[in-house]
Amino acid sequence: MQNDTTALHEAYSSIFEPELLREIEEKAIVFNAPAGQTLMNMGQPVNAVPMVLKGAAKVCRINDDGQEFLLYYVKKGEGCAIAFACGMMEHESPIKSTAEDDITILFVSVNQMYEWMAKYPSWKKFVMDTMVTEFIDMIKNIDNIAFKKLDDRIVNHLIDKSKISGSSLLNISHQQIADELGTNRVVISRLLKKLEKEKKLLLFRNQIKLLNELK
């Protein structure tokens, strides 16, 4: 898997020592998934923790009525703090994760992770760093829900999406945006229409083209 080795080094060589990189190469399991595929379900045991080599994973919460809500993304070179924590404590997953685009992940078994926690300071640092980053991401998310107006949140969300996909043309429906922001499709349509009138974007069926300052 020469490709994956290259991707591993590209994404993680600045934070891990060579020996750990070699061990990761040897022991982690490479996993490829197409956009949209479920990577982890709510309630499922966490036997392995992910490291993203390519693409991004979407981490969501699903409520009792089946509505989803976007918590954060795990991007290239990152890990998932909730997986680390739940894996170590043998706690079932409180979140659902899906592939945002076509994704390549390394899975590290929880036992392996334990070993590396003791053996490699850089791994321990990576895990703790991920914890801090993710706590702060979630807090910022709460900031947004609690304090920001919806039109700002939509704009920020579209810009995020555009950064992750690397394109200003997003393939997404109004319903999907509403789900990810935990609100209603009608509200999203209304506000997108307003943004279109303000020449900030163009609307097509299942597509949104970001213009000017939003790009």
Add this chain to the structure above:
Amino acid sequence: MQNDTTALHEAYSSIFEPELLREIEEKAIVFNAPAGQTLMNMGQPVNAVPMVLKGAAKVCRINDDGQEFLLYYVKKGEGCAIAFACGMMEHESPIKSTAEDDITILFVSVNQMYEWMAKYPSWKKFVMDTMVTEFIDMIKNIDNIAFKKLDDRIVNHLIDKSKISGSSLLNISHQQIADELGTNRVVISRLLKKLEKEKKLLLFRNQIKLLNELK
């Protein structure tokens, strides 16, 4: 400090081994604060991590306009995951913490914590356990903001408060509730009035008495 020793054992003896309890007693610093006092400010470095012996600490986020928003409580026998993570990574605090009632805390220096992480499995377990619990608490909080109606959220919040204080008579203003839930005082007054008409509580100046099913 015989009292604090008793409190320490009462709160933590079921999760820590005797030797660790002895070390905590010897090395942690006891800190008492009256209700309302600030324990940690946003942006402040985290040099020590807290363990609550008596009372509860309120953990909030403050936005750019100075509005606060309640993230979670740290109660007797618990630690603070964000403090653990930020302490270890030398990251400044993303949250503000205040005493919810009169509180007694033990402060453990970050260096001490590092030592215990390696030396005592029960300490490591405590830290990781706290991480999981707090992640899930924050996710549940997001569930509430994103999915629940305000009247439910108010009722749940009042019940939480009543459990923490151990009384069905709460000393609190409408403004405080609004702050904690990240909403507006007028809205809270309106909904509390409705709950009073439904005979679920009684309103007084700076006091709310929970009735019947809410108790």
Add this chain to the structure above:
DNA sequence: ACACTTATGTAATAATGTTACCGATTTTTT
């Protein structure tokens, strides 16, 4: 060509947020 599904637009109504103002009570100052 047809039914079927999905995506978006529109309108009416409900819930929540915002601003402004009032009177009542408590606290502080004089």
Add this chain to the structure above:
DNA sequence: AAAAAATCGGTAACATTATTACATAAGTGT
């Protein structure tokens, strides 16, 4: 003790967001 200032809660008017229902348009499969 009287006056002034600050805090608390009630009310109204209006803005924003949520919910429900329905219409129209665009894609899908037979």
